[in-house]
Amino acid sequence: MISAMQSPDFWVAIGFLLLIGFILKPAWRFIKDSLDTRAKKIAESLNEAASLREEVQHLLADYQRKQRDAAREVDQMLADATNEAERLCQDETEKLMQSLQRREELAEDKISQAEADAIQEVRNRVVETSILATQRILEKQLDQKTATTLLDQSIKQLPTKLH
Template identity: 30%
Template sequence: MSITGTLIIQVIVFLILVGFTMKFVWPPIAAALDERARKIAEGLAAADKARAELQAADKKVEQELAKSRAEVAQLLADAERRAQGIVEEAKGRATEEANKIIAAARADAEQQTVRAREALRDQVAMLAVKGAEQILRREVNPSVHSDLLNRLQAELV
């Protein structure tokens, strides 16, 4: 056989092999490659979608945290204002109570002073009467001179 005949037969066999490969082998390989490319594309799309959802969730979490922080700050400010009000109210009540106690103590002291003065006047009057009685033992008659003794007592007041 000549080289030309061998070459033609090899070309024919090669063309049959290419035709067989194109008809029976290549479609499943192309389908598998297309399926794999599709799955990779779907995975990338899902990853992009998940990344976007994660970013959205992060933004939402940050917003909720900011909102919660603002609410907590507001609650703390309200609590501090209430506490300050309670303290001021307690101070006011304590001042009122102290003023009442001081006023009561002053009134009591004034009453005791008045009582002590009256008792002292009575004692001074009694001593004056006793002294005068001793000096003028015979001349002093309490029933006769009661008006004089009352004036004497009034002058000592």
């Protein structure tokens, strides 16, 4: 038997393996470099996606905070507007009550004045009627001299009786 090293098949196999090794070595380097480049791109994409995810989460948190702040602000505005409306309603109610009170006082003053005027007019008519009645009675019962004396006395007493 021929030793394995002396066999041409052995050397053909060795040559074939060396040829494959020489051919595959640059191809392996190319495949390895391509895979490394692709792995780097994938890692960069993953890192970019992670940073974008963080950025989106921060933006989401900011928008949620802004939305909560806006909701609080709207609630505060609504409460302020309600309070202001109630205050205005109370102010206007007070003004209306004061106006009604003033009108009532004015009406009472007018009624009092009209009452005083009516009483004064009645007094004046009573005085006029009394004077007329007295004059007629005196004309019938008194002579000229007695009438003049009574008239003078009445004129003297008039200021004390009117006040």
